[in-house]
Amino acid sequence: MQQYMVETSSINNNKVSLSKDDLHHLFKVMRAKNYDNIIICDYQSKVQYLASVLDNEIIIQDKLDINNELNYQLILVMSLVKSDKLELIMQKASEIGVSKMIVVQTRYSNIKLDQSKIDKKLNRWHKIIKEACEQAHRNTLMDLVIKDSLNDIIDLDFFKVVAYENNNNNINITDLEYMQDTMIVIGPEGGFSKEEINLLEDNNFNNVNLKKSILRCETAAIVSCGIIANLMK
Secondary structure (H helix, E strand, C coil): CCEEEECHHHEECCEECCCHHHHHHHHHHCCCCCCCEEEEEECCCCEEEEEEEECCEEEEEEEECCCCCCCCCEEEEEECCCHHHHHHHHHHHHHHCCCEEEEECCCCCCCCCCHHHHHHHHHHHHHHHHHHHHHCCCCCCCEEEEECCHHHCCCCCCEEEEECCCCCCCCEHHHCCCCCCEEEEECCCCCCCHHHHHHHHHCCEEEEECCCCCCCHHHHHHHHHHHHHHHCC
């Protein structure tokens, strides 16, 4: 069943106001007809509703007692990478159940954000996140934050993990306990500098391996989030 995510203010007297894009998708792409059922999710209150189409209006029928979110917060800190890779990571992280994705510039990031185009980028990214969360029937949207450097995330109060290909601790990502709010940091194609790893380790980040082979950054992000999400259940 198709899900559409809306703000709380979009639901009034059991009637739902969808955006122009969502209306087009519902009636032109999905070809919805009278009495077809859809799911409406108020992502601000994290509540899902069963709704029906009636004379081109969306009417709430019942509140659904469904929670598709992880038991704990999962924060992905992703080094800035090329747009196609970053957008893939955003999409899959949203589907997996990541609570927040923080994009940061690191030393070996092979791209820099063009501040003159940031609003256009953010609009596109938020659309990708919304569609992925709807597809996964999540109860809320993944949050997206842009930070200048790793210094901006080291003081955040989570259980902290960094995936590092030159890990000498021989700790696998599956060896740790994730029944708590967790932050995982993933580097760019060029990896982390020694100074960046020292910074993270000095601030209580657990240095882990994902597997013996070295993964591409987008694969590492998706695999690590999937593993942690599964271990949080």
